[in-house]
Amino acid sequence: MDAFAPATTAGGLVYVSGVSAGQAALAEPVPGQVTDVLRRLDLTLLEYGSSLTRALSIHVQVRHAADFAAMNAAYARFFPSAPPVRTTVVAPPESSGALVQMSAVAAAAGAPREVLHPAGWPVSPNPYSYAARSGDLVFLAGLVPRDGRTNAVVTGDLETQIASIFCNATDVLGAAGLSLADVVSARVYLTDPAHAPAAEEYYRRHMPPPRPARSIVVAALMNPAYLVEMTFVAMAGKRALGFPDAAIPDDAIASPLMRGGSHLFLSATDGDYAPAAIDAHARTATGRLLNSLRQAGLAWADVADITLQVSDAAHAATARRAIRESMLQPLPAGTTLICGLLPHDARVQISATAVS
Structure with missing residues (x-):
């Protein structure tokens, strides 16, 4: 249930x-x-x-x-x-x-459905495409600090690795005739929570405002040399803030909602950081997500997909139950990601995609 x-x-x-x-x-x-x-x-x-x-x-x-x-x-x-x-x-x-x-x-x-490939890049050494498009939506593969033109791992500090990822993203988006200004959703995976403040600074430097909806978590990656991975969704020509008359400061790290055509991408929301039962954390996060939906004139029935991020697998079922009880209807499609959360004292986070 x-x-x-x-x-x-x-x-x-x-x-x-x-x-x-x-x-x-x-x-x-x-x-x-x-x-x-x-x-x-x-x-x-x-x-x-x-x-x-x-x-x-x-x-x-x-x-x-x-x-x-x-x-x-x-x-x-x-x-x-x-x-x-x-x-x-x-x-x-x-x-x-x-x-x-x-x-x-x-x-x-x-x-x-169409897969896209950046000019001058060799075929991926792994079994995936770098971009796929359906209509105006373009999905990018998870980008890591690897030189897209040579497949060589880009070693160096976090700043160097993030610069490499954004360089790759620019090339991949270019294959679709898009740019970073067209990104509607971003997911960031850090291997070390201590890198979060610097990662925010470098991300803000490369991603133009108003920045897309975003989620950032802590997870290990496939190569121990990688400190960060990012994946993006972009929208051709229809990127906009998800609610009217919104004033998002240029230095804001993310927009609560970003609209791409009929699709709305919602940034991850979390529960209170004070000690509380998991269901209370999940209800708070759900309520914040609902507030964002209402600003866009939408409701829970418009949610197509949820990503539930929890710091402990034992919390997943309780969090899902709390979300369903808050929604007052069956859950949509979704996935549970067990990972480190940021801020470090968060226990539940929820991001979503809705369709108007």
Whole structure:
């Protein structure tokens, strides 16, 4: 009753909730679990009129970074050509025996799908595309500090790595005829919470105002040399603040909502930082998200997808129940990310995508 819906169809897209291996596959190593997860994603997409071949973006959580190569090999067999974009982080799936969890966004039946590639870049060494477009929405793969033109890892401090990521983002967006000014949603993954203040400064320096809706968490990445990973969604020509007469200061790190056509992207909200029960934290975060929706003239029924970020897997079910009770209706599609939260004393955060 408190689980996310298997999927939600809205605005020409299908949002599929986070999936881990079924009970029969949980005893298998990573290749078997990846195969089972992708088959489950495909079955859900087929049920909702789409398919895995129409996936635009897949978010992967692996329990152990050491399983990355095995995950890649099994994953690649499902995408012999034109794979979706992908973001991969080290984060434990909610199911205790699961080694991998995936969620997806796909083009709905009849909606266009196109993968894009920056000029002068070699093919990705991993089985994903750098950008995928459906209509005016463009999804970018998780970008890490790697030179897109040579695939060489960019070593150096956090400032150097973030500059590399934004350079890559500029090239990838350029393949779609877009720029950083068209970004409507950003997700930032830091490996060390101590880097957060500096990361904010460098992010603010590179991302033009008004800055997009955003979420920032702490998670390990696939290469220990990487200090940060970012992924973006952009909108061709229709990027706007999500509510009327809004005055967002130029130095604001994020906009509460950013509109791209009929899609609205909501920044992560959190609960109170004072000690309290998890359900109280989740209700506070949900209430703040609802306030943002109301400013845009929307309601909970317009929410297509939720990302629930919790610092402890034991809190996930309680948080989902509190969200559902606050919404007074079944949950939409969503995924749970177990990770470090910022500020460090946050325990629950919720970000969302809505469609008007």
